[in-house]
Amino acid sequence: MGEIFKGIGKIQYEGPQSTNPLAFKHYNKDEKIGDKTMAEHLRFAMSWWHTLCAEGSDPFGEDSASRPWNQITNPIEAAKAKVDAGFEFMEKMGIDYFCFHDRDIAPEGKDLAETNANLDIIVAYIKEKMAATGKKLLWGTANCFNNKRFMHGAGTTCNAEVFAYAAAQIKKAIEVTKELGGENYVFWGGREGYETLLNTDTGLELDNFARLLQMAVDYAKEIGFTGQFLIEPKPKEPTKHQYDFDTATVLGFLRKYNLQDYFKMNIEANHATLAQHTFQHELNMCRINNVLGSVDANQGDLMLGWDTDQFPTNIYDATMAMYEILKAGGLTTGGLNFDSKVRRASFEEEDLFIAYIAGMDTFAKGLKVAHKLLEDGVLENFVADRYASFTEGIGKDIVDGKVGFKELEAYAMKQAPIKNVSGKQEWLETVVNQYIYNQA
Ligand code: XUL
Numbered sequence: 001m002g003e004i005f006k007g008i009g010k011i012q013y014e015g016p017q018s019t020n021p022l023a024f025k026h027y028n029k030d031e032k033i034g035d036k037t038m039a040e041h042l043r044f045a046m047s048w049w050h051t052l053c054a055e056g057s058d059p060f061g062e063d064s065a066s067r068p069w070n071q072i073t074n075p076i077e078a079a080k081a082k083v084d085a086g087f088e089f090m091e092k093m094g095i096d097y098f099c100f101h102d103r104d105i106a107p108e109g110k111d112l113a114e115t116n117a118n119l120d121i122i123v124a125y126i127k128e129k130m131a132a133t134g135k136k137l138l139w140g141t142a143n144c145f146n147n148k149r150f151m152h153g154a155g156t157t158c159n160a161e162v163f164a165y166a167a168a169q170i171k172k173a174i175e176v177t178k179e180l181g182g183e184n185y186v187f188w189g190g191r192e193g194y195e196t197l198l199n200t201d202t203g204l205e206l207d208n209f210a211r212l213l214q215m216a217v218d219y220a221k222e223i224g225f226t227g228q229f230l231i232e233p234k235p236k237e238p239t240k241h242q243y244d245f246d247t248a249t250v251l252g253f254l255r256k257y258n259l260q261d262y263f264k265m266n267i268e269a270n271h272a273t274l275a276q277h278t279f280q281h282e283l284n285m286c287r288i289n290n291v292l293g294s295v296d297a298n299q300g301d302l303m304l305g306w307d308t309d310q311f312p313t314n315i316y317d318a319t320m321a322m323y324e325i326l327k328a329g330g331l332t333t334g335g336l337n338f339d340s341k342v343r344r345a346s347f348e349e350e351d352l353f354i355a356y357i358a359g360m361d362t363f364a365k366g367l368k369v370a371h372k373l374l375e376d377g378v379l380e381n382f383v384a385d386r387y388a389s390f391t392e393g394i395g396k397d398i399v400d401g402k403v404g405f406k407e408l409e410a411y412a413m414k415q416a417p418i419k420n421v422s423g424k425q426e427w428l429e430t431v432v433n434q435y436i437y438n439q440a
């Protein structure tokens with residue numbers, strides 16, 4: 001298509017005092033934070049769907065933006081133009097990774113065979129672009145929620161014909177992800193839930209969902225796909241109740257069906273808040289269970305009950321997210337994928353750049369603050385002191401499994417009056433704020 005984002009050059013780092021809307025204020029990709037560069041820590045990714053496919057429509061209104069690459073009538077040519085736009089965007093933004101659903105990159109054909117053939121054409125085109133630019137695929141996934149065939153679900157449908165179709169679609173999506181060297185493969189259960197229990201066999205649906213995931217595990221082994229499988233929890237929307245409600249629920253499911261060794265989580269900030277959790281809570285649950293895979297970086301509107309997928313600008317949330325990520329040992333095969341969309345009224349192409357800069361700067365600043373917090377051991381030292389009673393005496397006996405109810409009763413009968421110590425929440429909140437204010 002030739003240059004698409006005319007008048008916008010490569011986005012540069014200009015430092016915290018810059019007032020240039022098209023410059024980074026905190027994200028300085030080669031700057032070292034601890035032993036890794038910012039780019040290595042943050043592993044930013046562009047989401048194909050929100051960045052290249054979405055044009056501002058919502059349930060009440062038509063598109064507000066018409067992207068030039070989507071104006072081409074031939075669907076394969078339009079898909080190629082979208083690839084051109086995506087790679088130019090990543091290049092200008094300095095983003096190394098991208099993520100897609102199968103249907104984001106190539107149009108459906110008249111049947112599955114033609115749809116797969118369309119995918120092959122675009123995958124070959126993307127592969128060429130990857131080789132020329134060094135951009136990488138963070139994860140691929142199958143869109144088993146948009147087409148009306150999935151009205152009752154995909155892996156959790158009541159219709160075995162649909163289950164078979166979904167399995168075939170996911171098989172192809174895993175093959176494509178492998179072909180492009182994808183580091184992960186995501187399962188987000190868009191329709192894997194129910195609208196009413198009056199017509200739903202939840203037992204069969206969950207068993208079948210586990211069967212589908214087991215088939216994916218088996219097939220990945222068979223074809224030598226070594227990327228990490230991820231499940232992206234979300235409690236609701238589009239279904240009233242989604243089975244992959246949150247990290248704790250997904251872990252219970254995986255353990256029941258003996259799938260726990262094959263899946264980690266892809267945590268999305270706005271999904272966490274829809275489940276009435278903080279973003280940090282979900283990352284924390286992943287960290288302590290060793291299942292932190294990747295992150296869909298966005299933010300919701302806490303006053304709304306749906307997924308608004310806004311670009312992340314909340315510095316406090318980003319700091320605490322990076323704190324959990326660093327404590328977990330960092331994003332290994334994962335990354336920070338902007339599953340975020342510009343607001344409907346931010347319809348100009350420049351707004352895409354401004355939005356990504358806002359998100360990347362927020363996480364870069366969060367990374368710097370979180371690194372410093374950890375380096376100084378502020379919260380760690382406080383927490384260690386708070387639980388010190390479990391490192392000696394009766395507390396150590398509890399942790400070591402040396403005592404049961406009877407021994408503890410005997411101990412409690414003779415113990416001195418119990419003294420507690422303040423949790424100092426307000427003080428800790430002040431300290432975190434000070435780190436945010438004082439970190440350049
Ligand atoms: C939907 C959502 C998806 C997944 C991939 O809420 O987050 O875009 O990230 O299917």
Ligand code: CO
Nearest residue numbers: 232268296339
């Ligand atoms: Co997501």
